Amino acid sequence: MTLLTKTIIPATVADLDVVLQLFKEAIRYQKENNYIGWPDMDRKFIEADIQNGLLYKVVSDPTILGIFCVCYTDRLIWRDKEKGDAIYLHRIVLNRAHSGAKIFSTVLDWAIDYARRNSLMYVRMDTWAENAKLIDYYKGYGFRFVENYTTADTPDLPVQHRNLNVALLELTVKQ
Numbered sequence: 001m002t003l004l005t006k007t008i009i010p011a012t013v014a015d016l017d018v019v020l021q022l023f024k025e026a027i028r029y030q031k032e033n034n035y036i037g038w039p040d041m042d043r044k045f046i047e048a049d050i051q052n053g054l055l056y057k058v059v060s061d062p063t064i065l066g067i068f069c070v071c072y073t074d075r076l077i078w079r080d081k082e083k084g085d086a087i088y089l090h091r092i093v094l095n096r097a098h099s100g101a102k103i104f105s106t107v108l109d110w111a112i113d114y115a116r117r118n119s120l121m122y123v124r125m126d127t128w129a130e131n132a133k134l135i136d137y138y139k140g141y142g143f144r145f146v147e148n149y150t151t152a153d154t155p156d157l158p159v160q161h162r163n164l165n166v167a168l169l170e171l172t173v174k175q
Helices: 013-032 043-051 075-081 096-101 104-117 132-139
Strands: 007-010 055-060 063-071 086-094 122-128 144-150 165-172
Touching: 007 104, 013 043, 013 055, 013 063, 013 086, 013 096, 043 055, 055 104, 063 096, 063 104, 075 144, 075 165, 086 096, 086 104, 104 122, 122 132, 132 144, 132 165
Parallel strands: 086 122
Antiparallel strands: 007 055, 055 063, 063 086, 122 165, 144 165
């Protein structure tokens, strides 16, 4: 088996159609496997993430192996725990055509490196509270369960993040 060289770079507007296709495939995969998942994906929100430099792609030239978004604050979900001391990972999507690429460890290494370089204490993420298998997967990487939280039904959140029962997960970054 050949090991892929994986690089993380910002997505560009030119990637938008591929990014949206990856989300579409992820949603289909979630439904086919009876996983809790996104009901839909808000194109304008994803486009704004790209334009704001928040959406990244994991590539093995020229292939996009997966995508993910970051936030540098997340008061809507983390509320009073938000203190400007974390990087938040969101919407991690694997290119189903490369399901063996195992991109999460690459994404996590990138996030930990970012946190260290910026003196942040945590890498945080949330996932569906009812998906014990996924929560355990992230715990296997050192994340700890913080709490369950139901997101608000507010236009401040994209449609895919409204009224979700999510598990909040946190990894302490050793400096």
